[in-house]
Amino acid sequence: MRIGIIGSGVAGSLLAEGLLGSPGHEVTLFERAAAGEHAEAGTGLNLGPNALKALRLHAPARHDALRATSLPWRRWRVDLTDGTPLLDLDLLSVAEEPGARIRWSELYRALRAPVAPLTRQGHALEALEEDAAGRLVPVFVTPGGALVREGGFDLLVGADGRYSRLRALTAGDPVPEHLGLCIWRLLVSDAGDCPFDDYGQWFQGSNRLLAFRVPGDAVYVAGTFRLGGEVPIPEEARTAAHQRALFAPAGAAPCPAVAWMLDRIEADVAGIHWARTQEAPVLRHAAGGRALFLGDAAQAMVPTLGQGATQAIEDGAIAAGILRAGGDAAAVAARRDPRVAFARRLSRAASDTILGEDPVEGTRRKGREPFLAELRRLYTEVPGPGDGAPPARVEAA
Template sequence: MGSGEEASTAIIIGAGIGGLVAAVGLRRAGWSVTVLERAPVIAEVGAGLTLWPNAERALDTLGIEIRSRAVPTISRGSLRTPTGRWLRRSHPMDVGVLAMHRADLHDVLRKRLPETALHTDAEVVSVSPKGVVVCRCGGEENELTADLVVAADGVNSVTRRTLWSGDPVFQGRTVWRGVTPPGSVWPVEESLTLGRGVQAGVLPLPDERVYWFVTVNADRPNQSYADNRREALHRVGDWHHPIPALIATTPEDQVLHNDVVDIDPVPTFVNERVVLLGDAAHAMPPDLGQGACQAIEDAVVLAACLSSGDGLQKYDDLRRARVHPMAEAARASVRRTSNTGLLAHLTVAVTARMIPPSAWRNATAQWSDWSPPELPKGKNKHA
């Protein structure tokens, strides 16, 4: 794009983490960006997350600082049994991650964008491969056209279902998640507790808060419960401290419940001027802790490919080669950890106890040993 040319335009559907990082990255590359969010208020709904080194490096490329709002820790490095016995303690060789509240990351990203770029209560009705988006705002339908449309509208992406295919696939598990009030149960140590068909995770967050989750096998999707906190406690109420206390101190209306779903591999992430990004492209089970990380990677690689002139085909090739094997590995992890057989459970426990630290690091670093492409600097003074 020459100095006298008009900026290329992009419409981003969805103001989640992936959509906002894409907006920051494209603006960094000199694009004019419009973000459409169907919710009346742009805010992240969720609990905690972990940012692995690959995501940290991607955010660093955009000059986005998040360490001051995160806690350095080890994800899935300390494993326990429901009685509290340690199967494995985290080791100095383990891969470090940053644990933070989703809302805090979302806030950091929003502040990198001008309010004029963000449009709420904008429900996308249709998307054309030619870059035409019809959205309903305030009861009226509007037609927008852009050089690029980025579908970052999640696992239930309307764009993917319209221009590609692929309904979410239930993975036979459901999960409760929450964040404790500051100081209510503190201090805590990061851990993942493995039961037969049940897992409970604990991660410290800033301000003496704790992110916890309970994942259990489920025979069918879309089951609802009158009291989600009580249901989570019912599964792990007799497990070791601090798991029951963390759940009990979390306000009931702040306990989230979701089924674990993903999507089958999509043969391409590009349809003319429309690209898929994040969960819309490659939703995967949370077992590897890479869901948000891969959305962040997508956004940086997309901006780099467009700014370098490599284009959308390069983005498609790079990202499918990276995420499809990862998604399959996440499904394989579901099969291992959801197996309720005694032999399978003992195999997981013995492996955790016996595996050398170097082998553990190699296994967990398989997906985080990644470096982002370079992005241009200074094209957009607001980026």
């Protein structure tokens, strides 16, 4: 069976690694980025303990590689911006192992290394054709603008992120749902004087700062604030003065952590990446099961619980086992869709505080049952290779 994976990001790289040496599977990975292009890309991210559990069970070498290049995420602390404490959760009270704090560049490096020999870089999926046997033939464009065909594939896997070209070509562009929230990200380097370490959030009304240290003497900072509807991010919001006004406590001094972040925002406002929070409807397969979607291509979700890349890790690791065992796109859907639906529902429910609900009561609620039971389910209910019914070959819709 010839499998073409589009995108060597989180889900695509893990799927390819899981299929390495699988009898009867010939795998090629196509990546838009040229060699080395993503080496310093992105900022930082936190991976949930469930990502680490999925790797421990399905890809132990990758688990060890990620642990070696990340810091453990052990606590989830929430304060008001004046330092009033709201929540201090020990993740090991709801998980079997810590999550991870990592730089994007290191995550990509660790996941891509074992599949480099299978990867064709500088191959951006552009169009689709069909061969005489009814197999999909992807057409790629190279950085020089040349169109390249690599023959027909029995299965094409769209692991090409939230603007998936494979999904657009086989099922049309998904209509995103905007939450009316701006989320920005900044990677602060030379952060030796940062007064905090592990994952923290700081609320001023529903405006929220989120930050943690990542390896390499750096700190990842993200800010979230409401836009008042489905509107573009206004230019005047992209200034240090505006951000200070959003996050500084009213009538009180900011706590040391927030004071440090506000100064660093001021020093590097030009380095901020601005985005709007959006979700896309889930789609697992198309083209009669000849196209399978993993990660953001299937299920772009709100980043509130840091589950986007985490679910992409579960997707890649678990789908590899299903395909190895002879399962198809529908079998992947049967195993993954209920789990993804749960992670999306919980991530949306946990967004209450940044969407304008009472951040004090909303946060305190997260330190109590039933939210803790849901978090425990999210962080631990990851099936191992032998768990659950054997993936049957089911007719794809």
